[in-house]
Amino acid sequence: MEIVYVYTKKHSEFGRQCNFSDRPAELHVDILPDISLAANFTVRDPCNVTIQCAEEMSEHEVNTERFESESRGINHVEGGWPKDLNPEDMEATIRYRKKVEKDEHYQNTIMQIAGLMEHCCKQNNATDIYREFFEDEDEEVLEESEEQPSAKTINVFRDPNEVKRTATSLSWHPEGNHKLAVAYSSLEFQRAPNDMSFDSYIWDIENPNKPEMTLRPVSPLVCLEYNPKDSHILVGGSYNGQIAYWDTRKGSQPVEMSTIEHSHRDPVYKVIWLQSKTGTDIFSASTDGQVLWWDIRKMSEPTERLVLDPSKKGNLDNALGVVSLEFETTMPTKFMVGTEQGLVVSCNRKAKTPAEKIVCTYSGHHGPIYALQRNPFFPKNFLTVADWTARIWSEDIKESSIMWTKYHMAHLLDGCWSPVRPSVFFTLKMDGTLDVWDILFKQNDPTLSLKVCDEAMCSIRVQDNGRFLGCGSQLGTTTLLEISAGLCTLQKNEKAMVSEMFERETKREKILEARHREMRLKERSRSEQSREDEGKETDGEESAEELVACAEREFFEIMEAEKKKERNEEKQRDKV
Amino acid sequence: MAEVEETIKRIQSQKGVQGIIIVNAEGIPIKSTLDNSSTVQYAGNVHQLLMKARGVVRDIDPQNDLTFLRVRSKKNEIMIAPDKDYFLIVIQNPTE
Secondary structure (H helix, E strand, O other): OOOOOOOOOOHHHOOOOOOOOOOOOOOOOOOOOOHHHHOOOOOOOOOOOOOOOOOOOOOOOOOOOOOOOOOOOOOOOOOOOOOOOOOOOHHHHHHHHHHHHHOHHHHHHHHHHHHHHHHHHHHHHHOOOOOOOOHHHHHHHHHHOOOOOOEEEEEEEOOOOOOOOEEEEEEEOOOOOOEEEEEEEOOOOOOOOOOOOOOEEEEEOOOOOOOOEEEOOOOOEEEEEEOOOOOOEEEEEEOOOOEEEEEOOOOOOOOEEOOOOOOOOOOEEEEEEOOOOOOOEEEEEEOOOEEEEEEOOEOOOOOEEEEOOOOOOOOOOOOOOEEEEEEOOOOOOEEEEEEOOOOEEEEEOOOOOHHHHEEEEEOOOOOOEEEEEEOOOOOOEEEEEEOOEEEEEEOOOOOOOOEEOOOOOOOEEEEEEOOOOOOEEEEEEOOOEEEEEEOOOOOOOOOEEEEOOOOOEEEEEEOOOOOEEEEEEOOOOEEEEEEOHHHHOOOOOHHHHHHHHHHHHHHHHHHHHHHHHHHHHHHHHHHHHHHHHHOOOOOOOOOHHHHHHHHHHHHHHHHHHHHHHHHHHHHHHHHO | OHHHHHHHHHHHHOOOEEEEEEEEOOOOEEEEOOOHHHHHHHHHHHHHHHHHHHHHHHHHOOOOOOOOEEEEOOOOEEEEEEOOOEEEEEEEOOOO
């Protein structure tokens, strides 16, 4: 509503002077509160008020006036002599100098600063103040109180196809480590759907959206390896047993494939590049029990063949299926294979006869050995990952492993050593966890256990710098993880401590083995003796019926004997 | 006068000391144990360095002032003790 006060002035009064007068206040409008309006409101209780207790600050910018400065050099020849003095004049200068020296102010000043100077000179002589002291100690303290071991996911590479396949094998690019080759296939027997793609991909680490390159084999690849000498060449073993090799400069199709007749009869589970002058030698292994050597320039037939028959007869029917291979470039004549049956077989490549090729076997696992790798620092010790445990072996002890993890709840599917730390290794489990073990820190449990994904994790590969690792899962998801610095920097005395630990465990096993042997010998000699005694009595009572008849006879004999004893006792009692 | 001489001798006798120079505010070397050309060179260069260093210290905090300057190089260490009117330069070869 409008409140209006009208003020009018007569025209005749315009221009007249103003006469001010007092009068009391007049009430023009009085608007009383309308109680009915209060009904539209309710009391709010409680009221939420936000307050902040902080200093009030304001931001100001100040720009000072630009100060111009210039660097000038002076060439000081003989400086500052007073005007009346000729610097060339020796006498005058000497006289001047002497005068200054006599000045009391000079003497006081010099005494003062000389004192200071002397202190510094002596200090210099006492110790080198610029040297870094306590350098080593500082580092130790820092490391101990430092970070918890941790790992974080950097990138995830998913299988771009609709039908997801397992990422069965990973291989890092040998130079620069910025590319990762992943082999995809479906290892479930006859479960692969018809429209499943056969492709495997090379991913660029920085770009998880699209693979950098596709490899199109004839049959899905189970394993894939970069040539460590030539980073453009990759070799892959496929599901149908063939080996193929690619040159990334030449495109997605394999450059050459091995002939079907001479290849493996089962999926090729592992292929490794050998150390050779030409850099073109590989060897491959498969569950059909064969280990074949190839030269990639001539893929029509393998250069060498070995049948993994434990009876050393080269009989393919008895052969053990091979699931993993191990080769160390420092020991080029030896190699090891991990079998489906849980045996690790150590072989010598340079043996003359096939029978001698198989040197010895290590048993102890209950299931196929999915991973087999020598410790990069201590090649005499190797790691095997199979069934529900991971075991560390020493080459000398064949009866059992020297160290092992406890039995886990899920199967262990892959594992590898860290290339920079001799005491660290990684294992992957079927429930999707990655375990990082540091045997110097804790032996019962993994130092770090991470759940990477919900499905089974099938393959792992650590980059050469030990910092990054890639793991592939059953649904084709490859995860790139970075582990904390503590787990990939070599600690002081680590090598010495790990070597001590391995030696200690090896010795323990040797002692145990010796003890077992002793006990067995004793048993044998005892059983031999007892057998000699009984030899005359027991003659081939093998059949069950005869045994039963014998048992009956003995029973009745005992009964008769007891009855007789009773009768005798009665008679005795009657007598008395 | 004699005390000054004594003090200088004492510093000179310290291990590793190669030379001592006393320079006044105008840059004239008053006393020196080195040869003339080296003295002149040191006096001139150090004077500039000293001014610059003092300027830096006072620029950052006007209440502050330079008390001592040490320049360590590969071969030796130059120590400069400044004052209002004079400064003392000692070149020492620190024992490693």
